[in-house]
Amino acid sequence: MTVTAPEITLENRFASELSELAVPWRAATVEKPQLLVLDEQLASELGLDPTWLRSPGGLALLIGNELPSHATSVAQAYAGHQFGGYNPRLGDGRALLLGELRDRQGRLQDLHLKGSGPTPFSRGGDGFAAVGPMLREYVISTAMHALGIPTTRSLAVVATGRGVQRETLVPGAVLARVASSHLRVGSFQYARATGDLDLLRRLADVAIERHHPAARDSDHPYLALFAGVVDAQAALVAQWMLVGFVHGVMNTDNMTISGETIDYGPCAFLDAFDPTAVFSSIDHGGRYAYGQQPVVAEWNLARLAEALLPLFAAEQSVAITLAEEALSVFRRRYSETWTDGMRAKLGLDATFDEARVGPVLDALVVLMQTERVDHTSFFRGLARVLRGDLSGVGGMGDRDALDSWLSQWRELGPDADAMDRVNPLYIPRNHLVEEALDAATFEDLDPLTRLLEVLRDPCTERPGLERYTEPAPAGSGPYRTFCGT
Ligand SMILES: Nc1ncnc2c1ncn2[C@@H]1O[C@H](COP(=O)(O)OP(=O)(O)OP(=O)(O)O)[C@@H](O)[C@H]1O
Numbered sequence: 001m002t003v004t005a006p007e008i009t010l011e012n013r014f015a016s017e018l019s020e021l022a023v024p025w026r027a028a029t030v031e032k033p034q035l036l037v038l039d040e041q042l043a044s045e046l047g048l049d050p051t052w053l054r055s056p057g058g059l060a061l062l063i064g065n066e067l068p069s070h071a072t073s074v075a076q077a078y079a080g081h082q083f084g085g086y087n088p089r090l091g092d093g094r095a096l097l098l099g100e101l102r103d104r105q106g107r108l109q110d111l112h113l114k115g116s117g118p119t120p121f122s123r124g125g126d127g128f129a130a131v132g133p134m135l136r137e138y139v140i141s142t143a144m145h146a147l148g149i150p151t152t153r154s155l156a157v158v159a160t161g162r163g164v165q166r167e168t169l170v171p172g173a174v175l176a177r178v179a180s181s182h183l184r185v186g187s188f189q190y191a192r193a194t195g196d197l198d199l200l201r202r203l204a205d206v207a208i209e210r211h212h213p214a215a216r217d218s219d220h221p222y223l224a225l226f227a228g229v230v231d232a233q234a235a236l237v238a239q240w241m242l243v244g245f246v247h248g249v250m251n252t253d254n255m256t257i258s259g260e261t262i263d264y265g266p267c268a269f270l271d272a273f274d275p276t277a278v279f280s281s282i283d284h285g286g287r288y289a290y291g292q293q294p295v296v297a298e299w300n301l302a303r304l305a306e307a308l309l310p311l312f313a314a315e316q317s318v319a320i321t322l323a324e325e326a327l328s329v330f331r332r333r334y335s336e337t338w339t340d341g342m343r344a345k346l347g348l349d350a351t352f353d354e355a356r357v358g359p360v361l362d363a364l365v366v367l368m369q370t371e372r373v374d375h376t377s378f379f380r381g382l383a384r385v386l387r388g389d390l391s392g393v394g395g396m397g398d399r400d401a402l403d404s405w406l407s408q409w410r411e412l413g414p415d416a417d418a419m420d421r422v423n424p425l426y427i428p429r430n431h432l433v434e435e436a437l438d439a440a441t442f443e444d445l446d447p448l449t450r451l452l453e454v455l456r457d458p459c460t461e462r463p464g465l466e467r468y469t470e471p472a473p474a475g476s477g478p479y480r481t482f483c484g485t
């Protein structure tokens with residue numbers, strides 16, 4: 001394919017500043033790339049011309065085949081605890097960082113590919129990705145962004161025309177991903193394990209500069225960096241909980257330093273409220289179940305603290321004490337974000353103190369769990385109850401428990417319109433996502449396009465979209481997503 005060099009400026013900061021963590025590598029050649037989806041809004045935010053991105057030159061960039069002359073694509077090294085077991089060398093086994101670009105607001109953003117072919121980190125994997133899972137990441141990250149939850153973004157998915165062997169032969173694709181960086185807890189674990197303290201410090205300096213710049217002016221910049229990550233992750237996981245998002249594979253290599261959600265593998269949104277809900281086909285022990293997520297995040301952050309210890313203080317016992325103090329903020333921050341979020345979901349005034357609202361929230365969680373309410377439609381239903389439509393919580397078994405809770409809540413003076421502004425009506429329900437991906441696999445992109453349109457505005461009720469609000473049809477069985485994609 002003849003292409004012109006892309007008209008885009010990519011910096012190679014990671015490749016040059018942290019060369020020990022960057023293996024220069026090129027994407028596998030794709031002869032006939034076919035664009036499946038492009039987020040034009042995101043392209044504009046990045047200062048990229050959507051028309052150019054759709055051209056052969058743009059596509060060649062989106063699959064990593066043509067880079068600006070000064071760019072260096074690299075596979076990033078990282079380690080990680082996977083389901084609790086440490087793997088010292090993971091890294092981008094099917095991904096590449098193309099470089100960094102400045103968005104319209106002057107912020108540095110990584111442009112990264114997933115599914116771009118084998119690298120020195122492939123460990124027996126083929127280095128590729130299938131159309132279905134890459135579109136899934138595109139759909140769910142788009143929905144998360146629209147819900148206002150920090151996330152890596154999906155710029156485009158390009159079909160490669162190449163078959164990828166999974167359980168069957170499936171069409172291959174490359175996802176172009178944008179993130180405020182791809183620094184992971186696992187990046188720090190890898191740097192620490194090299195024993196090279198200078199590298200660890202440089203990595204921490206880059207993280208401070210890109211994500212937690214206020215830490216630079218602290219008396220203990222590296223401790224302040226750690227505190228910044230604790231804060232960002234506590235807030236992030238609380239936001240997942242508030243929308244019923246189950247990440248599914250919260251390994252330390254899938255936790256960012258920025259506080260953005262990353263790696264939409266076996267993730268899903270809850271239908272019925274259930275703290276033990278697991279959607280991943282390989283999570284047999286329920287380690288990453290919905291209700292486990294805050295605990296797991298805290299555990300992951302303890303692994304980050306271990307990696308950073310030598311930067312906290314020369315004396316190990318002092319460093320550990322400092323780390324423990326910083327980590328102890330996680331629970332407070334998590335519960336503040338969750339409580340504030342629940343208050344908003346219930347239309348309650350932000351000035352109510354915890355002592356008044358706390359018992360109402362606790363009772364609500366018990367009710368939601370016993371009744372296995374649909375996590376999303378339940379809150380919209382409560383707003384309908386306030387407007388006099390009791391069918392909003394129809395079908396609940398224990399009317400007494402419900403009525404007693406409703407009266408407690410109503411005494412606090414909830415505002416139905418405020419509820420509808422924050423409680424989503426449209427989320428990427430599993431059966432809708434599957435339906436859209438199945439059609440896309442057979443080259444029918446219409447269901448996907450419609451679903452994306454719906455998800456881009458999650459709270460505004462529009463006529464004709466009723467089917468997007470309904471839970472999975474009865475009898476469709478427990479939903480599972482598969483890893484190794
Ligand atoms: N098909 C594959 N070929 C080679 N390596 C793979 C493949 N699939 C996953 N890996 C590697 O296995 C590890 C864990 O995979 P995981 O699913 O968490 O990440 P990922 O989905 O590939 O990427 P990311 O975390 O960047 O979203 C990573 O090192 C990843 O590169």
Ligand SMILES: [Mg+2]
Pocket residue numbers: 253254263
């Ligand atoms: Mg991953």
